Amino acid sequence: MTSEKNTYFRTGIRLALPPAIISCILFGMISLPWMEHVYHSIIFGAGSGLTVFILVYLIALQNLKTKLEEIRAIIQRTPSRFANATRPPDKNASDEIQEVMIDAEWSRSTITREFQKMDETENYRKEFIGDISHELKTPIFSVQGYLETLLDGALDDPEVNQLFLTKAMKNVNRLIFLTNDLMEISRLESGELKPELSVIPLNNLIHDAIDSLQYKADQRNVKLFFEEKETNAFALADRNQIRQVLVNLIENSIKYNKPDGKVYIRTRFDEHDNSKIMVSVRDTGIGIDPDDVKRVTERFFRVDKSRSREEGGTGLGLSIVKHILESHGEQLAIESKPGSGSIFRFSLKSADHHSDLISA
Numbered sequence: 001m002t003s004e005k006n007t008y009f010r011t012g013i014r015l016a017l018p019p020a021i022i023s024c025i026l027f028g029m030i031s032l033p034w035m036e037h038v039y040h041s042i043i044f045g046a047g048s049g050l051t052v053f054i055l056v057y058l059i060a061l062q063n064l065k066t067k068l069e070e071i072r073a074i075i076q077r078t079p080s081r082f083a084n085a086t087r088p089p090d091k092n093a094s095d096e097i098q099e100v101m102i103d104a105e106w107s108r109s110t111i112t113r114e115f116q117k118m119d120e121t122e123n124y125r126k127e128f129i130g131d132i133s134h135e136l137k138t139p140i141f142s143v144q145g146y147l148e149t150l151l152d153g154a155l156d157d158p159e160v161n162q163l164f165l166t167k168a169m170k171n172v173n174r175l176i177f178l179t180n181d182l183m184e185i186s187r188l189e190s191g192e193l194k195p196e197l198s199v200i201p202l203n204n205l206i207h208d209a210i211d212s213l214q215y216k217a218d219q220r221n222v223k224l225f226f227e228e229k230e231t232n233a234f235a236l237a238d239r240n241q242i243r244q245v246l247v248n249l250i251e252n253s254i255k256y257n258k259p260d261g262k263v264y265i266r267t268r269f270d271e272h273d274n275s276k277i278m279v280s281v282r283d284t285g286i287g288i289d290p291d292d293v294k295r296v297t298e299r300f301f302r303v304d305k306s307r308s309r310e311e312g313g314t315g316l317g318l319s320i321v322k323h324i325l326e327s328h329g330e331q332l333a334i335e336s337k338p339g340s341g342s343i344f345r346f347s348l349k350s351a352d353h354h355s356d357l358i359s360a
């Protein structure tokens with residue numbers, strides 16, 4: 001009720017005005033036969049009206065004002081997780097009762113939003129648990145199958161023994177990767193894993209990512225090329241997270257490449273916006289269908305499940321990439337031509353203006 005522009009109690013005026021006008025007319029008319037002049041009756045009527053006005057206003061002020069203020073204070077305590085859920089200004093409220101109504105409406109919409117958010121979280125949780133159990137089942141049942149066969153007698157044959165234990169181990173490794181990725185994605189999706197920004201020498205980081213994947217590329221006879229155009233590319237980003245983005249993208253371009261395929265990694269300053277560094281990973285691989293391009297960043301989505309599984313993939317890599325880039329305020333752009341190859345692009349903020357912080 002502490003409206004800055006209206007310090008008087010507007011509801012009191014609204015309540016007091018009608019009875020004041022009625023008593024003014026009524027007492028004026030009743031007094032007519034007893035008064036010498038008409039204007040005496042007018043003064044008497046006006047006096048009665050004013051008295052009634054003051055009485056009703058004071059009674060309303062005493063009884064209503066504090067109660068309305070209390071109701072408003074209760075409404076304003078509506079809990080909200082939304083940062084921008086501050087109450088809208090009640091510019092158009094004609095009196096304190098309408099201010100309370102506006103507050104009640106604001107509170108209702110805030111609570112509705114909170115419930116919607118809770119429903120979304122609950123649906124996300126259910127879906128996530130469903131996906132996880134589905135993904136965990138395959139390697140767990142495989143391990144169980146190999147161990148059961150070994151216990152049923154295959155243990156005596158050293159060759160089968162070795163083969164089955166190797167396969168069981170492969171599945172256990174898959175489970176380890178899967179749990180690590182799941183932990184990471186759930187922390188990213190819940191917003192718990194915030195980027196720790198620092199000035200990172202992008203080219204060093206790319207060399208680092210390439211080195212860690214060179215053996216995989218060699219295994220498949222895929223050649224990795226780093227077109228190091230911008231030698232001075234320093235980005236303002238989270239070092240570990242961007243390293244992971246690079247590793248996931250380069251690893252995909254190796255995994256989903258053709259024999260003797262090529263991968264080109266490139267950094268350059270954005271032609272239109274010099275404060276951004278563009279990074280691209282292009283491959284001459286199998287490519288992705290246009291319909292699937294839209295879906296590859298979805299959690300657990302794989303174009304060819306069996307091929308991806310064979311490679312030890314869980315369909316979380318690009319989803320992690322997308323979340324990391326979004327937490328940096330950036331987007332992943334994908335262009336692909338089935339049979340010819342794909343290009344994955346993203347940009348990062350250039351740290352040019354932060355050269356004082358640069359450490360190799």
Ligand SMILES: Nc1ncnc2c1ncn2[C@@H]1O[C@H](COP(=O)(O)OP(=O)(O)OP(=O)(O)O)[C@@H](O)[C@H]1O
Nearest residue numbers: 252253256296302303304308313314315316317318
């Ligand atoms: N460079 C690429 N060329 C062709 N297809 C790709 C490429 N990158 C990703 N894909 C397709 O997108 C799917 C999702 O990729 P993502 O990296 O999320 O999962 P993954 O590689 O299968 O598993 P993970 O990365 O979790 O080990 C892949 O299964 C593959 O079908």
Ligand SMILES: [Mg+2]
Nearest residue numbers: 252313317318
């Ligand atoms: Mg991947």
